[in-house]
Amino acid sequence: MSSDSRFLKLAIELAARKSRSGRNGPFGALVVKDGRAIGSGWNRVVETADPTAHAEVVAIRAACRRLRSRVLAGCALYASCEPCPMCLAAIYWARLDRVVFACARADAAAAGFDDKRIYREIAGKPDRRSVPCRQMLRRNGLRVFRNWTANPRRILY
Numbered sequence: 001m002s003s004d005s006r007f008l009k010l011a012i013e014l015a016a017r018k019s020r021s022g023r024n025g026p027f028g029a030l031v032v033k034d035g036r037a038i039g040s041g042w043n044r045v046v047e048t049a050d051p052t053a054h055a056e057v058v059a060i061r062a063a064c065r066r067l068r069s070r071v072l073a074g075c076a077l078y079a080s081c082e083p084c085p086m087c088l089a090a091i092y093w094a095r096l097d098r099v100v101f102a103c104a105r106a107d108a109a110a111a112g113f114d115d116k117r118i119y120r121e122i123a124g125k126p127d128r129r130s131v132p133c134r135q136m137l138r139r140n141g142l143r144v145f146r147n148w149t150a151n152p153r154r155i156l157y
Contacts, residue, residue, distance in 0.1 A: 003032075003035060004078070004100050007030055007032050007037065007076075007078040007100070008078045008080075008100055008101075008102055010028075010030055010037070010078070011028045011029050011030045011055075011078040011079055011080045011102070012028060012080045012102055013028070014028030014029075014030070014040060014042050014055075014080070015027050015028030015042060015043075015055065015080040015081075016028075018042035018043070019042070019043070023046055023047050024042055024043050024044055024045075024046065024047055025042075025043030025045060025046070025054075025055075025113070026043070026080070026081075026111065027042060027043040027054065027055035027056075027079070027080050027081055028040075028041070028042045028043075028055050028079070028080045029041050029042075029055040029056045029058070029059040029077060029078065029079040029080070030059055030077070030078045031059045031060060031062070031063035031072060031075050031076070031077050031078075031096070032075060032076050032077075032078060033063075033067075033072075033074055033075045033076075034074070038062075038063045038066045038067065038075070039059045039060065039061070039062035039063025039064070039065075039066060040058075040059055040062060041054075041055045041056065041057065041058025041059030041060075041061070041062060042055050042058065043055045043058075044058060052086065054083075054084065054086065054087050055079065055080070055087075056077060056079055056083050056087035056090060056091065057086070057087055057090050059077065060072065060077070060090050060091070060094050060096075063075065063094075064094065070093075070094065070157060071094065071095050071157075072094040072095055072096045073095045073096075073097065074097060075094075075096050075097060076096065076097055076098045076099070076100060077091060077096050077098075077099045077100070078099075078100050078101070079099065079100070079101040079102070080101070080102050080103060081101055081102060081103040081104075081105075081107065081108050081113075082101045082103065082104050082105045082108070083099065083101065084105075084108075084113075084115045084118070085115060085118050085119060085122055086118075093157070117130075
């Protein structure tokens, strides 16, 4: 069995085990580096009252703590389902090398986890979204960016 299959099966088993109670969603994820799992996560949205506690985000946070780094280059993420837009953004921000997943977003939608609306909202203009977004005080905000850019101690990420 390939290591991809092995780690993906572990992510699926984690999703199955942690969702049995009904308090956690049916999602599991592992971050793997050099053939070892360094972070694991399962959907904990209801359990923690945290809408960002998706399996992938929880696994990324655990891996970052373990490595004491915000960068997960050289790592792969194994997920029981295709990552949602939020998780996908976290994957890019963490600089993971690759993602391997089992179920597609259509499978999640069939189980009641439809993120089609979020994909549509992201693609739309901010002032046309269902959650109204209004830009104001840009000049004040730009001052913070200018100060940040001029700061020789800044750490880019």
